[in-house]
Amino acid sequence: MIRGNMGKPFVxxxxxxxxxGKSTFCGSLEKSLSALxxxxxxxxxxxxxxxxxxxxxxxxSGKKYMDDNHPLTVDLERLKHDVKNLLCKNIDVVIIEGxxxxxxxxIYGLLDLKLFVDCRADERIVRRIRRNTEWGQTFRQxxxxxxxxxxxxxxxxxxxxxxxxxxxxxxxxxxxxxxxxICGYICANCRV
Numbered sequence: 001m002i003r004g005n006m007g008k009p010f011v012x013x014x015x016x017x018x019x020x021g022k023s024t025f026c027g028s029l030e031k032s033l034s035a036l037x038x039x040x041x042x043x044x045x046x047x048x049x050x051x052x053x054x055x056x057x058x059x060x061s062g063k064k065y066m067d068d069n070h071p072l073t074v075d076l077e078r079l080k081h082d083v084k085n086l087l088c089k090n091i092d093v094v095i096i097e098g099x100x101x102x103x104x105x106x107i108y109g110l111l112d113l114k115l116f117v118d119c120r121a122d123e124r125i126v127r128r129i130r131r132n133t134e135w136g137q138t139f140r141q142x143x144x145x146x147x148x149x150x151x152x153x154x155x156x157x158x159x160x161x162x163x164x165x166x167x168x169x170x171x172x173x174x175x176x177x178x179x180x181x182i183c184g185y186i187c188a189n190c191r192v
Contacts, residue, residue: 009039009091010190011083011110012182015101015161016117017154018069018146019127021171025117025179026097032183036092036190043098046079048072058148065145069153071100080106092190102161113186116162119171121151 012029016022023042030038047053047068056067067073079096086094087110101107102114119127125146132142162168169178 008087009089009094010112010186011087012093012095012113012115012186013101013107013111014095014097014115014117015099015103015158015165016169016171017119017121017124017158018099018150019124019131020117020119021169021174022097022099022117025115025169025171025174026095028174028179029095029182032179033093033186036187037090038093038095039086039089039091040095040097041079041083041086043074043079043096043100046075046098048075056149059152061144061148063144063148065149067149067153069099069150069157071103071157074098074100076100076104076107080104083107083110093186099158100161102164103157108164112189113182114164114166115169115182116165116167117169117171117174118162121154123172 014022014026014029026040026042030040050066054067054070054072055064056070057064083094083096096107096111101111102116108114125143128146128150129139129142133139167182
């Protein structure tokens with residue numbers, strides 16, 4: 001079932017907290033949609049350069065951190081520009097994945113299907129520790145920034161966006177059924 005040049009692509013947004021499984025689910029969905037022309041956009045690819053990202057003072061400790069969970073950290077204008085350009089291309093499905101996908105009103109307005117990958121905070125911090133230690137960060141660096149900044153930004157920007165989702169995906173135990181079910185919905189509603 002290939003769309004051809006009929007209508008705009010079907011746009012899916014995937015949001016969720018840090019290390020909730022957004023990228024994993026995005027990959028599963030892309031694989032399930034392999035018969036279609038799919039383009040994935042990862043919000044992490046739109047981080048501003050370090051000298052342009054905001055630094056914030058932690059609410060409790062008073063330490064200063066580069067605030068990578070704040071909307072001003074992401075070049076949202078460039079991301080929106082790229083998404084709008086894709087809407088004019090011969091693509092069947094566009095998937096936008098990132099912390100703030102359901103937070104930004106303009107991006108939200110472009111979405112045909114809104115997904116939120118939900119996972120408990122204790123599991124997300126364990127996943128974040130495992131992932132970030134592989135990137136060379138120390139346990140102390142990871143936990144300090146999480147406890148001082150990340151969890152507050154989650155409560156401020158990410159968690160409230162969950163209620164804007166059409167479907168909430170279980171990030172703690174992603175079944176092998178969730179991506180094919182979502183894929184079936186997309187294929188049934190894709191402008192093919």
